[in-house]
Amino acid sequence: MSGLRADIEFRRPDFTLRAEFEVAPGEVLAVLGPNGAGKSTLLSVLAGQLVPHRGRVELDGASWLDTDRGINVPTHRRGVGLLAQNALLFPNLTALENVAFGPRAAGVRKAEAREIAVHWLSEVDVSGLAARKPGRLSGGQAQRVALARALAANPQLLLLDEPLAALDVDAAPAMRGLLHQVLRRQEKPTVLVTHDVLDAVVLADQLLVLLDGCVVEQGPTREVLARPKEAFTARVAGLNLVPGVAAADGISFGDGAISGRLVEALEQGESAAAVFAPSAVAVHRERPNGSPRNAIPVRLAALEPRGDVVRVRGVARNCSLAADVTPAAVADLRLTPDDEVWFVVKAAEVAIHPTSGGSSGA
Numbered sequence: 001m002s003g004l005r006a007d008i009e010f011r012r013p014d015f016t017l018r019a020e021f022e023v024a025p026g027e028v029l030a031v032l033g034p035n036g037a038g039k040s041t042l043l044s045v046l047a048g049q050l051v052p053h054r055g056r057v058e059l060d061g062a063s064w065l066d067t068d069r070g071i072n073v074p075t076h077r078r079g080v081g082l083l084a085q086n087a088l089l090f091p092n093l094t095a096l097e098n099v100a101f102g103p104r105a106a107g108v109r110k111a112e113a114r115e116i117a118v119h120w121l122s123e124v125d126v127s128g129l130a131a132r133k134p135g136r137l138s139g140g141q142a143q144r145v146a147l148a149r150a151l152a153a154n155p156q157l158l159l160l161d162e163p164l165a166a167l168d169v170d171a172a173p174a175m176r177g178l179l180h181q182v183l184r185r186q187e188k189p190t191v192l193v194t195h196d197v198l199d200a201v202v203l204a205d206q207l208l209v210l211l212d213g214c215v216v217e218q219g220p221t222r223e224v225l226a227r228p229k230e231a232f233t234a235r236v237a238g239l240n241l242v243p244g245v246a247a248a249d250g251i252s253f254g255d256g257a258i259s260g261r262l263v264e265a266l267e268q269g270e271s272a273a274a275v276f277a278p279s280a281v282a283v284h285r286e287r288p289n290g291s292p293r294n295a296i297p298v299r300l301a302a303l304e305p306r307g308d309v310v311r312v313r314g315v316a317r318n319c320s321l322a323a324d325v326t327p328a329a330v331a332d333l334r335l336t337p338d339d340e341v342w343f344v345v346k347a348a349e350v351a352i353h354p355t356s357g358g359s360s361g362a
C-alpha cells in the first residue's frame, strides 16, 4: 500500500503509547492532545529517533521499522522532512544556501540545487529574501525558509511539530494559510503535531486525538470535531465548527447557510467550515425576525454549569454546537433537553476557514 502505515507500542516506566494509523499520499494527519499525551514520542518513533518495544512503520510498502523482523532503518535513510517549532536554520548560510543544503547533501550538483532552492523559496513566498542570513529574518520568514528547506529535500514523509507555536499572533495566521496552500499540493503523507485545533481544522484531513498515550478519537477532522465523543476533544475544540462548502459570504450547510468573515480567499463550492465561540451565541425560542444574524435550528442535548455561565449543548443536522448563556437566560427560556431552539450568532463573530479534504460534509 502507498502512504504511511504505523502500528506502534512504546513503553516508558509510567507511560505507554499505543497508536495505529494510516496516512494516504497527499493526506495530512493531525495529532492533537494535551501536554504529555505522547505526541512528540509518536513523531520521534516515525522519524526513527526512538525505537518502540513493538511496532511496524511502513512507507509506500517499504518497511522502516518492524520489531518482529528486526528491521530499523536509521533516521538519515528514512527521507523524513521535519519542520519544528523553531526554524533551526544554519546561521552562517543564506536562506538560499539553507534550502539548497538538502539537495546538495543528497549529491545534486550545485547549479541544480540552487534552482531547486529558488523554486521552493518562491513556493513559500520569500524569493526576495534568498540572500539574507537567518539573523536578519523575522520568526515568520525564518519558518517559511525552514519549510522550503524541508520540502527541497524531497522527503518521503513530512513531519510538522507544532510549526506555528513559536510565531506571534500576526505571523501565525499567515503561516497557517501558506501551509494550507503548500500542503494541498503535496503528494506525500504529512503528520502534524499541534495544540491548536484551528491548525487541525485548516490543515488536516484526518485527526487523531491522544490522551495519556491512547488514541481516543480518530477519523476525518471535520467529523471528529463536529461530533466529539470525548470531553477532551470537545474542550480543546472549544469552538463551534460547522462543516460545509464555501458560498458567497459564508458557507452553505445542508439546506441552510451561515455568513461570516472569510479568513482566506475561497472559491465557491470549496470545502470550508464556519467557526465561532460558544460565548458569541445567543439562544432564542423563536427565530428572530428580520435580523441579519445567523439563526441555526438546534435540538438541545444538555445543559452544563460552567462557572458564571451555563453551556447549552445541542445538535444541528448532526453537528454538535454549544452556546454559553447566563443562568438567568436559561431560567427565562425554561430550557430543557430535547427542546427545539435557535442558536443566533452575528456574522462578524463567525470566521470562515478553508478546510482540508475533498468531501463537503454538507
Ligand SMILES: Nc1ncnc2c1ncn2[C@@H]1O[C@H](COP(=O)(O)OP(=O)(O)OP(=O)(O)O)[C@@H](O)[C@H]1O
Pocket (backbone or CB within 6 Å): 012, 015, 033, 034, 035, 036, 037, 038, 039, 040, 041, 042
Ligand atoms: N526523554 C524522556 N524520558 C522519560 N520520559 C519522557 C521523556 N520524554 C517524554 N517523557 C514522558 O513521556 C510521556 C509522553 O511525552 P511526550 O513528550 O511524547 O508528550 P507530548 O504530547 O509531546 O507533550 P507536549 O505537548 O508537552 O510536548 C510523558 O509522560 C513524558 O513525561
